[in-house]
Structures are given as structure tokens and as C-alpha cells.
Amino acid sequence: MSLKYLKQALRDGYETLTSRRVYLVCLIVVPIAFTLFFLNLMDEGLPRKVPAGVVDLDHSTLSRNVVRSLNSSELVDIVDRSESFHEAMEKVRSGKTFGFFMIPENFQRDSQNGQQPTISYYCNLTFFVPGSLMFKGFKTTAVTTAGGIVQTNLISRGLTDGTASTLVQPVAIQQQQIGNPWVNYNYYLTNSFVPAIIALMVVLVTSYSICSEIKRGNSRRWLDRAGGSIVVALAGKLIPQAVIEICVALACLAIMFGFNHFPLNCPPWHIALAMTMMVLASQAFAVTVCCLITNLRLAVSICSLCGILAFSLAAFSFPVPNMYPAVGVFSYILPVRYYFEIYIDQALNGIPLYYSRYFYMALALFPVVPLALLWRMKRRMLDMVYIG
Amino acid sequence: MKRIFKNISSGAVDLMRVWRREFYLVFHDAGVLLFFFLLTLGYPIVYTVIYNPEILENIPVAVVDNSRTSASRELTRMIDATQGMEVYDCVANMQEARKLWNEHKVYGILLIPEDYAHRLGRGEQAVATFYSEMSLLLRYRTFMSCLADVQLAAGADIRQELVDMIGLPAQDVNKMPVESEAYLIGDPTQGFASFIMPGIVVLILQQSMLLGVTMLAAGIKERRRRNGGFDPESVQTSPMITIWGKALCYVTLYLPLCIYVLDLVPLMFSLPHVGDFRQMYLFIFPMLLATAFLGQAISVFVTERESSMLVIVFTSVVFLFLSGLTWPRYAMNSFWTWIGDAVPATWGVEGFIRMNSNGGELWQQSHPYTMLWILAAVYMLAAYAVTRYTRIGMETRMLRRA
Numbered sequence: 199m200s201l202k203y204l205k206q207a208l209r210d211g212y213e214t215l216t217s218r219r220v221y222l223v224c225l226i227v228v229p230i231a232f233t234l235f236f237l238n239l240m241d242e243g244l245p246r247k248v249p250a251g252v253v254d255l256d257h258s259t260l261s262r263n264v265v266r267s268l269n270s271s272e273l274v275d276i277v278d279r280s281e282s283f284h285e286a287m288e289k290v291r292s293g294k295t296f297g298f299f300m301i302p303e304n305f306q307r308d309s310q311n312g313q314q315p316t317i318s319y320y321c322n323l324t325f326f327v328p329g330s331l332m333f334k335g336f337k338t339t340a341v342t343t344a345g346g347i348v349q350t351n352l353i354s355r356g357l358t359d360g361t362a363s364t365l366v367q368p369v370a371i372q373q374q375q376i377g378n379p380w381v382n383y384n385y386y387l388t389n390s391f392v393p394a395i396i397a398l399m400v401v402l403v404t405s406y407s408i409c410s411e412i413k414r415g416n417s418r419r420w421l422d423r424a425g426g427s428i429v430v431a432l433a434g435k436l437i438p439q440a441v442i443e444i445c446v447a448l449a450c451l452a453i454m455f456g457f458n459h460f461p462l463n464c465p466p467w468h469i470a471l472a473m474t475m476m477v478l479a480s481q482a483f484a485v486t487v488c489c490l491i492t493n494l495r496l497a498v499s500i501c502s503l504c505g506i507l508a509f510s511l512a513a514f515s516f517p518v519p520n521m522y523p524a525v526g527v528f529s530y531i532l533p534v535r536y537y538f539e540i541y542i543d544q545a546l547n548g549i550p551l552y553y554s555r556y557f558y559m560a561l562a563l564f565p566v567v568p569l570a571l572l573w574r575m576k577r578r579m580l581d582m583v584y585i586g
Numbered sequence: 587m588k589r590i591f592k593n594i595s596s597g598a599v600d601l602m603r604v605w606r607r608e609f610y611l612v613f614h615d616a617g618v619l620l621f622f623f624l625l626t627l628g629y630p631i632v633y634t635v636i637y638n639p640e641i642l643e644n645i646p647v648a649v650v651d652n653s654r655t656s657a658s659r660e661l662t663r664m665i666d667a668t669q670g671m672e673v674y675d676c677v678a679n680m681q682e683a684r685k686l687w688n689e690h691k692v693y694g695i696l697l698i699p700e701d702y703a704h705r706l707g708r709g710e711q712a713v714a715t716f717y718s719e720m721s722l723l724l725r726y727r728t729f730m731s732c733l734a735d736v737q738l739a740a741g742a743d744i745r746q747e748l749v750d751m752i753g754l755p756a757q758d759v760n761k762m763p764v765e766s767e768a769y770l771i772g773d774p775t776q777g778f779a780s781f782i783m784p785g786i787v788v789l790i791l792q793q794s795m796l797l798g799v800t801m802l803a804a805g806i807k808e809r810r811r812r813n814g815g816f817d818p819e820s821v822q823t824s825p826m827i828t829i830w831g832k833a834l835c836y837v838t839l840y841l842p843l844c845i846y847v848l849d850l851v852p853l854m855f856s857l858p859h860v861g862d863f864r865q866m867y868l869f870i871f872p873m874l875l876a877t878a879f880l881g882q883a884i885s886v887f888v889t890e891r892e893s894s895m896l897v898i899v900f901t902s903v904v905f906l907f908l909s910g911l912t913w914p915r916y917a918m919n920s921f922w923t924w925i926g927d928a929v930p931a932t933w934g935v936e937g938f939i940r941m942n943s944n945g946g947e948l949w950q951q952s953h954p955y956t957m958l959w960i961l962a963a964v965y966m967l968a969a970y971a972v973t974r975y976t977r978i979g980m981e982t983r984m985l986r987r988a
Contacts, residue, residue: 223897228900232900232903239907239913239922245914248916249916291940292950292951293951296914297771305764309763312763314762314763315764317764317766318767321768321771322771322772323776323781324939324944325781325910326773326778326782327913328916329770340768341766343766344764344765344766347763348762360710361752364748367737368706368711368712368741368744368745368748369706369740369744370711370737371715371733371736373730374716374717375720375726376718381726386720386722391903395900399900406892406895406896409892410890413892498892499617502899505899510633514722515723515778516637516639517642517725520639520643542721543688546721547721549687
């Protein structure tokens, strides 16, 4: 008997999906297009060759040497040669360069007679990534310039080449980047932002499809056709969506890990399972919000506000342990946070599945929450008051 | 002559009527109020609170010290003393360190090899290895700068010892022939909120306005569907006056909000805020105007109030990236640069950051400023076309003819 209702509800759910263009766009076009957008936007991996300026006040052989070695660095690209600090600063303020390297007057003379001239470099950190890369490039050049002169001095005093170069840098700390040795920005950002967009669209579509039934005054009929059972009604509406969403989400994963060879240090099903569970958890999240908030239009607004806050709160850039505890705790109500943790553990670091168990369990718990609240939604569907 | 004056005055009266009517509609619509006011007032605070710790302090790392000498312990102490890192535990071997890593207790492992002190004693370069977790690049960046500092500081100490041992005149080596000084401008503390917030607030202005404007436009369509193609709330006048009247309403609502978002928020959280605010205010005006027209132009895609959220919300992320805040514009291919050029917030973010954080003057932002005015003109024409050639415009003209 209830199977008949379920079939009917599923057919209704499928028909609502095909009835409006906006569902098709949000469920299929947006996630796929967004993935391709990210991959294409950052296909270089790192924005090398930061536009930089040089102020050479010395115009000597040594200073020209420094400028040449600066320009040969893979990180910076000298696009401007100014003749004063103010001129160079103006270029930064108008956005032509991201910073500049300044060699003082009498640089060559002072460095050779032991007067310690000072090289200064200015990096505009209002744009973090190019600013940091430029800082690294400038610092390397500044340090190696000084080191080179030290080394020459030491060798001229009769030390061997080997000892002299050791004296320049006696201790070296090699940094090994586990999982992303190229420090590829694309791997880093796409792996967090694409799932977050998928979660955002799932939450929006779920809440919108429930809301629009009530808005159009259809909710009583919807419930009747499902045999009066809210669970059957919701299942009928959400299962067709979930099928499409999961297929699209897995397709996005395939584009990233399959076709673009993103680092994947675990069996593919670990991450596919996490993604599937995240889609279902996001649906559950939206249903919970719809149950809790009386005004259903407000529910859609809340869902969209949460979905967009998730990009910051799920700590894709600023880690949770360093947030204020009162703020960081909110990241644990977001399904995408757990997906991201699983991605880090499994795909990036490739650690045993055992250590990610709690994240999978958390994702599995999300769908249980709304079950306890569905009675609220049913009551509201029976007495339809649409608050505008 | 008389007729021209009459036309002008009746146009002005119509403009005021549209303006007033739009105010009425905004303030009688909870959804639009939510976007126009709650979002612009609340989001800058929420975002800044998330990022307000600014820098990463004391990220736990594990140390595997196979050398077990005073030199290696000194290195460990120096790592522990940095602002960014903290030694969570000194463990016996890599297996134990890996276990801590797997349990999410540490985000990096320092491996000091057995021959660390030997090599130093022999006058060779000693190499330690640091394994860095790469899930968040901010963490990696913190590790990188801390380790570079430690490397330089430890190097200086050890050089001193070696020089004493060899018996060279010390000042030759210890005094570096060339000093270098780094100046970080715009965000001298390297704080994350200080970097991202000036851009985000501009984006919030644009996105909240787009959401509100498209929701209002969808409201018109809904009323028309209910009333047989006629909207009782609209003022019947020419399309040009309609779009200008509405744009004036949105811009006048946003100008006071801008004082809060662009001036008070940076002051409240002591974010970088060094430019002249009056100039920033002048700068942001064409962005508001361009956004008001853009919203009216894209409302052709939105037919229902709630679907404005479905259509607009996710674009925030796209626009954030196109603005070049996280991935710089010089590294994008020309296709995405063009698309970015067409978004008011791209220019708004770029110019505002340079004025707000770098202390640039308005005349130095001439390129973004000009682009904003061009966008305002282009989107005005687009909004005009949409209003005139969709059903709303047609019906107005028919009414006027009748």
C-alpha cells in the first residue's frame, strides 16, 4: 500500500524537477560549470612572475647584477624601473606593480669597504598570494646577495670553497610538502570550494523545493498523494534530487581526480563515499532548517546565508583551531566541514581509513536529525499560512 | 520651448514618483529588507569575527630528534620559541610522529638526523627535514616563514662558534656586508582578516544589492501574474525614468550603509584603513550605480522571488575569484579577465583595497574608476533594453498610448 504511495510521490518529485528550468540549472549546470571554471582559472597552479619594480639608485656593476638575478627568479617579473621611492610607491598604489626592490646609493662601494649598506624591499600584502610569493623571491635575492659577498670575502682570506659556503649557511631546514609538493593552488582551492558549492546548491534546491510547495498552496495535496505520510512525501521529493545531485557530485570528482589527476592517495571509493554522504547530509541540513524555522521563505534565506558562510566557516583558508572557540564550534554543524576533513585525511595525506572514522560517522548522523523534527513540518503543511 | 520644459518637469515628477514608490516597496518587503540591511550590517561583522585572530599562532608540530645532542635540542627550542609553531611532543621515531599526525594532533614533523651535530662539528652543512601538512596553505606559509627565520638565526649562532674555532677576525664574517630590510605594505602584520576583509566588504555591497534588486523585480512579476499581467504597485512611466528612479532609490539607501561598511567596520576591527574616506566614498558611488543597473538588467532571468537566491547566491564565490583577491588577475587567462572586467565589484575591490590599505588617492585609481563609470553606462542601457522590450515595458507603453 505505502509502496504505491511512494511510487506516486517519486513520480511527483520527478515531475517537479523537470517542470522548472531553475532546478536543472542549479543541480547540473552550476556545479559542473563551477568545477570547470576553477580548473581553468588556476590551471597554472601558482601565480608566478609577480609584476615587480626595481629602484636602482646605485647604477653600478654590482647593483645591475642584483637586478639581473632578481629578474631571473621564477617568482618575480621586473616590469618597472623607477628612479625614486615615491615613483615606485605610486606604481604600487595604482596597481601596476605589487612591490619593489630598492638598492641604495653607493651600494657597491659601501658593501666592499664594510659600511653595510641596506637593501630594502616592499611587498604589497593586500593581495596575499602574489605578495607572499614576491616576498619570498625578494628575500631569497637579498640573502643570496649578502651570502655571495660573504663567500667571496672568506675565500679571499684563504678558506676553501666548501668551508666558506658552509659558513654562509651552516644549518638548512628542508621543507617537504606532503601530498602537494608543487604547492599547487589549484589542488588546494578546488578541493575545498567545489564541494562547498555542491553543498550550497543542494541546500538551496532542497529548501526551495519544499518551500515552493507550501507557497503555492500545494502542501495539503502533496501530503495526500503521499498517503498522508510526511516521510513518504519528503522521500518522493528528495530521492530524485539526491540521485541527480550524487551523479553530478561524482562527475565533479571524476573531473578533478580522474581527468585532471589531482593527488588521490586513497582508494577512490573513500572519497566517493564521503561525497555521497555529504550530499545526503546537506539535504538533511536543509530539511532541518525548514523544520525549525516557521517562515519558510526565511528558511530558504537562512539556508543560502549558511551555505555562503560555509566557505569561511568550514575553514578552507583559516584553520578552526586558530579561530575563536565560540566561532570555530559552528564549523561542526556544516556537512562540508566533515567532507573536507575526510578529503585531507584520505585523498591528500592518504592515512588509514580508521583515523577518519568520526568524520564519516558525523556525516551519517546528519540524516537522523530531521527525523525527530518532521512532525513540525507536517503540522505546518496541514494548516497553510504563508507568511510573505 | 514650453513643451520641452513641460516634458522635463513631468519627467522629474515621474522620477520622484518612481523613487518614492520604490522606497515604499523596499520598506514593505521583509525579504528585501533582510538583504539590503541585515546582510550588509551583519555579514561584515560575522566574517571579520571568523578571521579576526588574524595570524596563526603555535601550530603544534612533532620533533623526532635522532641526534640527541645539545645542538639539536637548541634547534628544537628555537622552533618552539617561534610565534607560529609549538613543539607538541618530542617522540622517539617517525612511526610515533606519524601516529600523532594521523590523529590530527600535529601538522608538521621535524626530523633531525643522527649526524646533525657531527656535521656541524666537522664544519659541514647540517640538514634537518621538516614534513609539512599541506591541507591549508596559510599553515604551510606560517611554517615556511618560521623555519626560514630559525634557519637564519641558528646559522648566525653556529657561524659565530665556527669562526671562533677557526680563528678568523670575527667582525669580517659576523657583520653581514649587506643588510636587508623587508617592509610589508598594506597589511604589515600579515593578518588574514586585514587582507581579505577590505575586499569582502565591497563584494558584500554588490551581492546584497543584486539579491535585493532581483527580488524586488521578481515581486513585480509575481504581482503581474496574479493580476492578469498588470502590476498595481508600479508607477506608469517611460522605461528610462523607471530604471533611473529605482537606481536612485537603491543608491540613496546604500550611501549611508557604505559609511558603515567601508569606514566603521575597518575602524571597529582595526583593519587597515589609511586612505582618505571622502575619496573612497566618491570612488564607490559609480560601483553602486553600476550594480543598481546590473541588478535591474539581470532580473530578466528571475521570475520568482525565492529563485533570485538560487540564481545570485553562488555567483558571490565566482565574483570573489574574478576580482583577483585570492588568485591575482595577471595570472588569469584573457577570457576570465574579460568576464571579470564586466563585474562592478572587480573594479570596486581593486580600487578600494588600494585606497583603503595602501593609502592610494582617487586619481591613482583612474583606471578602475573609469571602468566603473563605463560599466554603469553599459548596464544602464542593458536595464533600459530589458525594461523596454520585456512585457513590463510593452504594457506600460500600451497603457500610455491608450
